[in-house]
Amino acid sequence: MSLHQLVYLSQSTRKLDKEELAAIWAQAKANNARIDVTGSLFYNGGWFMQVLEGPAPTLASLYATISKDPRHHDLRLLYNEPADFRTFVRWTMNMTNLEERQADKYQELIDIVEAAKTGRKIFGVSAAVTLLNTFKS
Numbered sequence: 001m002s003l004h005q006l007v008y009l010s011q012s013t014r015k016l017d018k019e020e021l022a023a024i025w026a027q028a029k030a031n032n033a034r035i036d037v038t039g040s041l042f043y044n045g046g047w048f049m050q051v052l053e054g055p056a057p058t059l060a061s062l063y064a065t066i067s068k069d070p071r072h073h074d075l076r077l078l079y080n081e082p083a084d085f086r087t088f089v090r091w092t093m094n095m096t097n098l099e100e101r102q103a104d105k106y107q108e109l110i111d112i113v114e115a116a117k118t119g120r121k122i123f124g125v126s127a128a129v130t131l132l133n134t135f136k137s
Ligand SMILES: Cc1cc2nc3c(=O)[nH]c(=O)nc-3n(C[C@H](O)[C@H](O)[C@H](O)COP(=O)(O)O)c2cc1C
Pocket: 024, 027, 028, 029, 031, 032, 041, 048, 050, 052, 062, 065, 066, 067, 068, 069, 071, 072, 093
């Protein structure tokens, strides 16, 4: 089954608190484990940036489901390409709330989300590709 990676950016409908983010995270982890999807979700200043990895047809239907979720809107698909390997092998969904803690790679991640918002490239590379490269082992 062909592996794909998808990255999108969206805006939360309103400012979400810790509990609401935790609920999204729990739901994502439980579902993704069942459908062989891995990835990572970043939240900062009312913006989500999410990487999803898995079989192409699964990602297409998951993205359609996520797009309809009323907790966010204005989804922008930034990247949707075949991949040889998963970047977030160990995560059915990782979650980084950049408002909560100074995560590893904090400044890079803030810059990536900012770049994605305006479509700015980082050293000539799109924000989505920079995000994937940041976590490649
Ligand atoms: C920012 C964001 C990211 C999400 N990520 C995922 C995800 O990775 N996997 C998933 O199954 N649902 C995710 N969801 C939730 C889905 O939109 C939807 O509510 C869920 O898949 C429905 O699951 P259920 O049928 O078990 O209730 C996300 C929602 C939001 C707002």
